Amino acid sequence: MIAILFTSLYMIRSNRRLFAQLAALSEQRSELAQKLIATQESTLRHISRELHDEFGQILTAVGAMLTRAGNHAPEGSALRAELREVCEITQSTLDKVRSLSQALHPVMLEETGLESTLDWYLPVVERQAGVHVFYEKSGESFPVDGNAAIHVYRVVQEALNNLTRHSGAKESWVRLRFLPQALEVEVEDHGRGFDAQAARQGIGLVAMRERAELLGGTVEFLRPEQAADGKSENGRGTLVRLRVPRKKLEA
Numbered sequence: 001m002i003a004i005l006f007t008s009l010y011m012i013r014s015n016r017r018l019f020a021q022l023a024a025l026s027e028q029r030s031e032l033a034q035k036l037i038a039t040q041e042s043t044l045r046h047i048s049r050e051l052h053d054e055f056g057q058i059l060t061a062v063g064a065m066l067t068r069a070g071n072h073a074p075e076g077s078a079l080r081a082e083l084r085e086v087c088e089i090t091q092s093t094l095d096k097v098r099s100l101s102q103a104l105h106p107v108m109l110e111e112t113g114l115e116s117t118l119d120w121y122l123p124v125v126e127r128q129a130g131v132h133v134f135y136e137k138s139g140e141s142f143p144v145d146g147n148a149a150i151h152v153y154r155v156v157q158e159a160l161n162n163l164t165r166h167s168g169a170k171e172s173w174v175r176l177r178f179l180p181q182a183l184e185v186e187v188e189d190h191g192r193g194f195d196a197q198a199a200r201q202g203i204g205l206v207a208m209r210e211r212a213e214l215l216g217g218t219v220e221f222l223r224p225e226q227a228a229d230g231k232s233e234n235g236r237g238t239l240v241r242l243r244v245p246r247k248k249l250e251a
C-alpha cells in the first residue's frame with residue numbers, strides 16, 4: 001500500500017512538473033511567434049515607406065523632367081516621341097512601386113482606417129484572384145487603431161489567400177461586423193473545406209491564431225453550416241471568423 005501511495009505521489013508530482021514545463025514552453029513559443037510577427041510588420045512598414053517616399057519621389061521628379069524635356073523638343077520629332085515613351089514607362093514604374101508599397105503595408109490603414117482599407121483591398125483581390133467577393137458590412141463603425149488594424153487586415157489577407165489557393169471556390173463572402181463590444185470579421189467560401197485540427201499547418205493558420213491572440217481575440221475555422229446563418233449547400237467550405245473585443249482596438 002505504502003509503495004503504491006509513494007509511486008502515485010511521485011507520478012502526480014512528475015506529471016505536474018511536466019505540465020508546468022509544457023506550459024512554459026508553449027508560452028515561450030507564443031512569445032517568439034508574436035515577436036516574429038511584430039518584427040515582420042515593422043520591416044514591411046519600413047520597406048513600404050521607403051518605396052513610397054524615396055522611390056516614389058525620385059520617379060515623380062524624373063517623370064516631370066522628362067515631360068519638360070519633351071516640351072522643349074521640336075513638335076513631331078523622333079526625340080519628342082521617345083521622350084514621351086520613356087515618360088510613360090516612368091509613370092507605369094511609379095504605379096507599380098506604389099501598388100507594391102500598398103501590398104507590403106497599406107499606408108491607408110493609418111491614414112484612413114481599417115474599413116476603407118478593406119473597401120480598397122477586396123476589389124483588388126477580386127481583380128487579381130478572379131474570385132467574386134460579396135462584401136457585407138453591418139453595425140455602426142468605430143475607429144480601429146493602426147497597430148491593431150494591421151493584424152485584422154493580415155488575417156483577412158491570409159484567409160483570402162488560402163481561399164484562392166486551396167478552396168477551389170470562385171465566390172466568397174466577407175463580413176465586417178461592428179458589434180457593440182467587438183469587431184467580427186468573417187471570410188467564407190463554399191469550396192473544398194478542411195479540418196483545421198488535422199490540416200497540414202503552414203505558417204498561415206498559425207500566424208492567424210497568434211495575431212488573434214495578440215489582439216486578445218479569437219479566430220475560428222468552421223464549416224459554414226456551423227455558423228448561425230449557414231448558407232452553404234451540403235455544408236461544404238470554410239468559414240474563418242475573427243472576433244476581437246472592441247476595447248483592444250481603440251487607440
Ligand SMILES: Nc1ncnc2c1ncn2[C@@H]1O[C@H](COP(=O)(O)OP(=O)(O)OP(=O)(O)O)[C@@H](O)[C@H]1O
Pocket residue numbers: 162163165166167168189191192193194199200201202203204205206238
Ligand atoms: N479556405 C480553405 N479551403 C480549403 N483548404 C484550406 C483553406 N484554408 C486553409 N486550407 C488548408 O489548410 C492548410 C494550412 O493552411 P496554411 O495557411 O497554414 O498553410 P499554406 O497556405 O499551405 O501555406 P502558407 O504558409 O503559405 O500560408 C492548407 O495547406 C490547406 O490545405
Ligand SMILES: [Mg+2]
Pocket residue numbers: 158161162202203204205
Ligand atoms: Mg496560407
